[in-house]
Amino acid sequence: MKIVTDIRFGDCTEVLTELPDNSADLIFTSPPYADQRKNTYGGVKPDEYVNWFLPISKELVRVLRPTGTFILNIKEKVVDGERSTYVLELILEMRKQGWLWTEEFIWHKKNCYPGKWPNRFRDSWERLLQFNKDKRFNMYQEEVMVPMGDWAKTRLRNLNNTDRMRDESRVGSGFGKNISNWLDREKAYPTNVLHLATECANKEHSAAFPEGLPEWFIKLFTREGDTVLDPFMGSGTTNIVAQRMNRNSIGIEILPEYYKKAKAKKLIEFNSGMRK
Numbered sequence: 557m558k559i560v561t562d563i564r565f566g567d568c569t570e571v572l573t574e575l576p577d578n579s580a581d582l583i584f585t586s587p588p589y590a591d592q593r594k595n596t597y598g599g600v601k602p603d604e605y606v607n608w609f610l611p612i613s614k615e616l617v618r619v620l621r622p623t624g625t626f627i628l629n630i631k632e633k634v635v636d637g638e639r640s641t642y643v644l645e646l647i648l649e650m651r652k653q654g655w656l657w658t659e660e661f662i663w664h665k666k667n668c669y670p671g672k673w674p675n676r677f678r679d680s681w682e683r684l685l686q687f688n689k690d691k692r693f694n695m696y697q698e699e700v701m702v703p704m705g706d707w708a709k710t711r712l713r714n715l716n717n718t719d720r721m722r723d724e725s726r727v728g729s730g731f732g733k734n735i736s737n738w739l740d741r742e743k744a745y746p747t748n749v750l751h752l753a754t755e756c757a758n759k760e761h762s763a764a765f766p767e768g769l770p771e772w773f774i775k776l777f778t779r780e781g782d783t784v785l786d787p788f789m790g791s792g793t794t795n796i797v798a799q800r801m802n803r804n805s806i807g808i809e810i811l812p813e814y815y816k817k818a819k820a821k822k823l824i825e826f827n828s829g830m831r832k
Contacts, residue, residue, distance in 0.1 A: 557780065557781055557802060559781075559799060559804055560804045560805075561795055561798070561799050561804070561805050561807075562804075562805070562806045562807070563789060563792065563795065563807040563808070563809070563815070563818055563819065564806070564807070564808050564809075565808075565809060565810075565812070565815045566808065566810060567810050568612060568615075568787035568788065568808040568810065569611050569612055571808045572612070572616065572619060572787060572808070573615060575615075575619045575785075575806070576619075577618055577619065578619070578621045578622065579619055579621070579783060580619050580620050580621060580624055580783050580784070580785040580806070581621055581623070581624045581625075581694065581777070581778050581782035581783050582624060582625055582626075582627070582773065582774060582777045582778050582782065582784045582785070583616055583619070583620055583624070583625070583626040583627065583784075583785045583786070584627045584629075584770050584773055584774070584784060584785075584786055584794050585627075585628065585629065585785075585786045585787050585788045585794070586628075586629035586630070586765060586788060586790075587609065587612075587628075587630070587787075587788045588600065588788070589630060589631050589633065590602040590605045590632075590633055590640060590642050602633065602635060602640045602642040603642070605642045605646065606642060606645050606646050606649050609646060610646075610649055610650070610653070612787065613650050613653060613655065614653055616785075616787070617653055617654055617655060617689060619785065620689055621689075622689050622690045622693075623690070623692070623693050623694045624688070624689070624693065624694070624777070625658075625686060625687070625688055625693055625694070625695075625773075625777045626655070626686070626687040626688070627661075627684055627685070627686055627687075627773050627777075628683075628684070628685040628687065629663070629682060629683070629684050629765065630643055630646075630682070630683055630685065631643070631679070631682045631683060632683075634673075634676070643683065643685075647685065650687065654689065655687040655688070655689070656687060656688045656689065656691065657685065657687060658686045658687065658688045658691075658693075659685075659686040659748065660683060660684070660685055660686065660748065661683075661684035661685075661686065661749070661750060662681050662682075662683065662684070662748065662749045663681060663682045663683075663684055663750050663752060663765075663769060664680060664681050664749055664750065664751045664752070665680050665681065665682070665752070665753065665754045666680075666751045666752065666753055667753040667754055668680035668754065684750075684769075684773075693777075694778070694779075695776060696776060696777070696778075696779070697745055697776065699776060700745075700746055700772060700775050700776050701743040701744060701746070702744060702745075702746050703742065703743060703744075704741060704742060704744050750769070750772060752766050752768050752769055753766060754766065765793060767793055767796070767797050770784075770793060770794045770797045770798070771797050771801065774797060774798060774801055775801075778803055780802040780803065781802065781803070782803050782804065783803065783804040783805065784798040784803050784804070784805045784806075785805070785806045785807075786805070786806070786807050786808070787808045788808070788809070789807030789808055789809040789815075789818060790809065790818075791814055791817050791818055792807055792809075792814075792817070792818030794807065795807045
C-alpha cells in the first residue's frame with residue numbers, strides 16, 4: 557500500500573480551498589487558542605475567535621467526507637476572573653454551518669503540575685470536540701477497547717437479579733445495561749476521558765501534544781489507507797503518527813520554521829510536498 561504524506565505551506569484558510577470536496581476521513585487539529593501563542597501565531601482575541609475560525613470550519617465541512625469525523629482540540633481561557641464563552645459560541649455557530657456536535661472527549665493531562673489562583677486551581681484537562689456532517693459516520697470502537705481492569709474482579713463477583721437483566725436507566729436517559737454480559741470478556745469499551753501525559757520533551761513546538769492523542773482518534777475513526785488532515789500542523793505530530801499507522805495525511809502550516817522542521821524529520825521524506 558502506497559502511503560502519501562502531503563504537507564503544504566501557507567494559511568490554511570487559503571490552502572484548504574485547494575483540496576477537493578469529500579477528501580478527508582478524519583480531521584484532527586489543535587488551532588491556537590484565544591490569546592495564546594502570541595509570540596508565534598500572533599494570538600486571536602476571545603471576542604474575535606469565532607469570526608476568525610468560521611471561514612476555516614466552512615472549508616473543513618466541505619473537505620470532510622460524509623462518513624468522516626472532525627476532532628477539534630481546544631480550551632477556554634479565563635478572562636477577568638471568569639471562563640470565556642468563546643468555545644461554546646463557536647460550537648453554536650458551527651452548528652449553523654451544518655456541523656453536528658456529536659460528542660465531547662476530555663484529555664486529562666495526568667502529569668500536569670499543581671497551581672493555584674485566587675478563585676481557581678490549575679487546569680489539568682482540555683476539550684476534544686467531535687463534529688460530523690452526518691449521523692452515520694465511520695467509527696471502529698473495537699480498535700480502542702481497554703483491559704477490563706481490577707474493578708471487574710469485585711463488581712462482577714456477586715451479581716444480583718438486576719445485574720442479570722437489561723436494567724433501564726434510573727435517570728431516564730434511555731440507556732439500559734446488563735452487567736452479566738461482561739462476565740467472560742477480557743476487554744471493555746473506554747470512557748470519553750483520555751488519560752495522557754503532556755509532551756514535555758518536545759522542544760520543537762510550543763504546544764505539541766503527545767503522539768498518543770492523534771493515535772487514539774486515528775484508530776477510532778479511520779482504517780489503513782484513509783486520509784487524515786491537520787490544518788494546523790505545527791511540527792507534524794499528526795502526520796508522523798498517521799504515516800506510522802499506514803494512513804495518508806495532509807498537513808498545513810503557516811509558520812516557515814515549523815514547516816521546515818516537519819520536512820526535516822527523518823520519519824517523513826518529502827519531495828515537493830509529497831512523500832517519496
